[in-house]
Amino acid sequence: MGKATGFLELDRQDRSYADPKERLTHYKEFIVPLPEDKLKAQASRCMNCGIPYCHNGCPVNNIIPDWNHLVYEGDWKNALEVLHSTNNFPEFTGRICPAPCEASCTLNIDDAPVTIKSIECAIVDKGWQEGWIEPQIPLHKTGKAVAVVGSGPAGMACAQQLARAGHSVTLFEKNDRMGGLLRYGIPDFKMEKDLINRRLMQMQAEGVVLKESTEVGVHVSMESLRENFDAVVMSGGAEEARQLTIPGAEKSGVRLAMEFLTQQNKRNAGDDEMRAAPRGSILATGKHVIVIGGGDTGSDCVGTSNRQGAASVTQIEIMPKPPVRENKALSWPDWPMKLRTSSSHEEGCERDWSILT
Structure with a gap:
């Protein structure tokens, strides 16, 4: 090679x-x-x-x-x-x-x-x-109908593959736009959302029917899906966040990452503030921000806070600080535990480890 x-x-x-x-x-x-x-x-x-x-x-x-x-x-x-x-x-x-x-x-x-x-x-x-990427329209239809519930990356890929196999596919999404975590959890500075829109247009040309703002169990029942489709694929994400069970966690300044990130993505998409933040705006502008959790989601909150004009950003992690370089003899070729510094960290962030909130 x-x-x-x-x-x-x-x-x-x-x-x-x-x-x-x-x-x-x-x-x-x-x-x-x-x-x-x-x-x-x-x-x-x-x-x-x-x-x-x-x-x-x-x-x-x-x-x-x-x-x-x-x-x-x-x-x-x-x-x-x-x-x-x-x-x-x-x-x-x-x-x-x-x-x-x-x-x-x-x-x-x-x-x-x-x-x-x-x-x-x-x-x-x-x-x-x-112009090499074009809709792949099936030559023959199977006569089977499939409902895919949840339009994140798994649901989108599943819907596309099933449509290309000749099935009639309907993709259900409870939010007002397709994409799931890709749309509302990943900041635009990591992945612009026109990329999702472009693929959705391809999928529609391949025969996928898109149903936004349609929550299964609220706007349409599971019984109706079973009656009207030959198969139902459940590809919803896990959106129930882990709460902090400590005194003060109920304070107004303590907010969940997904709510914070989703609001900014909706603003970027052109939504007015009432639509982007129906339960109240979360903005880091001029504030001293603490991000609890040292993973990718925390890093996304760091980058978003800095773009909103935070006075300072500190990210804390419960685990000890990992080594800068992993022990290859013990880790390779598996995913190593080592210090990772994201582009958001490089933009301005203090980090601390071994912190139990």
Whole structure:
């Protein structure tokens, strides 16, 4: 795969970010992609591994060495076909997946894995630019009808696959826009929502019927779904947040991350404040913000708070501070426990560990 000596000749080079001072002034994506020649060079670093551990690391089993090799050869269209064979929406994963494939890469033993995520994103972005991505309309219909409940990434992918198999698919979503966590949980600066809209248009052309603002159990009953559909897929997310059972947690300044993030995404989508925040606005402007929880959701709250103009942001984590570099002999090719600093952290944030709220 790739160039036999590529990993010996070339160092790892990944996408860069716009300057924090510039990107904090807006909610748009700020990744600076690599030019095509650099991407081909990075793809050449993919080794002809006897066992490609990246397959094991990837949750959707992307055929990574194959499309790396095709990019190295400049065959982007076939690379896109291979990528789409296992992944309905690589433009989503190419932006927000934590890339466990790179942690599993053989070259990660030396902390220089192939830039798999960047190459994946470049393949699908080029596919859209070139007009290669079109609706895949089934030649024959099965006569079967399927209801898919929940339009997050699982529901969207399920609906698309079932429609391409020839079934009549209706996708139900309780919110006013499709996308689930992708739409309202992921900040726009990590993934702009036109990417979701573009895929929904493709799905509609393939025959998927979209039913927004339709909550199963409220607006339509399960009994009616069973009566009118041959199968029902339940692909709803888990939205019940874990509350803090400590004195003071009921105070007005203590708010849930998903409510905070959803409000800002709705503002970005053009909703007025009453629609974006029917239970009252949550804004970090001029405030000293504490983010409880050191994971990705907490990081998203850090980035959103800074864009809203917080006076300061502090993120606390219950676990001890992890090592900067993992012990490869104990962790590779599994997902390692190590210190991760996100782009939001780099924009301004104090972090502390071993803190029990």
